[in-house]
Amino acid sequence: MAVKKFGLIVLTSFLLSGCSLLPEKAGVELLSYPTAKVFIDNKEAGITPYRNNNLKPGKISVKLQAEGMEWKGEIKLINGTNTVVERDLNKNNNDSGGYVLNLEKNGDNKKSGLIVVSNPDRASVSIDGEMKGMTPLMIDDIGEGDKQIIISFPMYKKITVFGKGIPGYQSVITADLVKETEVEEVEKVVEKPIINKIKIKQTETGWLRVRSTPDSNGSEIGRVKPGEEYQILETRDEWYKITLDGEKIGWVSAKYVDNISE
Numbered sequence: 001m002a003v004k005k006f007g008l009i010v011l012t013s014f015l016l017s018g019c020s021l022l023p024e025k026a027g028v029e030l031l032s033y034p035t036a037k038v039f040i041d042n043k044e045a046g047i048t049p050y051r052n053n054n055l056k057p058g059k060i061s062v063k064l065q066a067e068g069m070e071w072k073g074e075i076k077l078i079n080g081t082n083t084v085v086e087r088d089l090n091k092n093n094n095d096s097g098g099y100v101l102n103l104e105k106n107g108d109n110k111k112s113g114l115i116v117v118s119n120p121d122r123a124s125v126s127i128d129g130e131m132k133g134m135t136p137l138m139i140d141d142i143g144e145g146d147k148q149i150i151i152s153f154p155m156y157k158k159i160t161v162f163g164k165g166i167p168g169y170q171s172v173i174t175a176d177l178v179k180e181t182e183v184e185e186v187e188k189v190v191e192k193p194i195i196n197k198i199k200i201k202q203t204e205t206g207w208l209r210v211r212s213t214p215d216s217n218g219s220e221i222g223r224v225k226p227g228e229e230y231q232i233l234e235t236r237d238e239w240y241k242i243t244l245d246g247e248k249i250g251w252v253s254a255k256y257v258d259n260i261s262e
Helices: 182-187
Strands: 008-010 026-033 037-040 043-047 050-055 058-066 069-077 082-088 097-105 113-119 124-127 130-134 137-139 145-152 159-165 169-176 197-200 208-211 220-224 229-231 234-236 239-244 248-253 257-259
Touching: 026 058, 026 069, 043 050, 069 082, 069 097, 097 159, 113 145, 130 137, 145 169, 159 169, 220 239, 220 248, 229 239
Parallel strands: 008 159, 026 082, 113 169
Antiparallel strands: 026 050, 037 043, 037 058, 058 069, 082 097, 097 169, 113 137, 124 130, 124 145, 145 159, 197 229, 197 257, 208 220, 208 248, 234 239, 239 248
């Protein structure tokens, strides 16, 4: 991606509602920067952010294409769950960073497991600030509830994933880390505060647009109200990435928010 920092990535895998009644359905969610055309099994399906919860379980080929950049991959859709793919596109497919995330049953309804595989391997994995080991890593039980998972490797952009431990399932993360460039190394000299949370300012309209991309040309995907607070998933230039209603992901302008990070 052209992004300077990989930033915070939200983990959005979830059990599809009613999956016990629809045993032959699986979902996929595709996110990218910049916005890209989506091809599934060589057929154009839409643009990112893209979601489809009515696919058949099994392997599918995915291609994301934008501005002379693309990423190709094969992913496995698992019955009753939603597989998430997020990519930072680059003209060289091998330099395209990101991750694939899915859920698998672990056979124990009391445990929430985690498997992390990365390229390069031997990347450090921490959960809620506590170092857990190096990839490839398998943990039988990370506990139930919200978790922050950070995957890092020296001289590479880190990946931060926010998600939930779900009893009876294990989260499987396959991450491709990308080397820092010289430009990104220079930017590190200028220390910037890490912003984790924002509050929407008062506006003349009484609401603020949430856009599909981090620029004023992005389409409106929703609106937020003054006084509302949101966790920041990613920072890009003068825009913040947030989640609406736990599902929609979009961007708000930094001009209309206050930093309330602790």
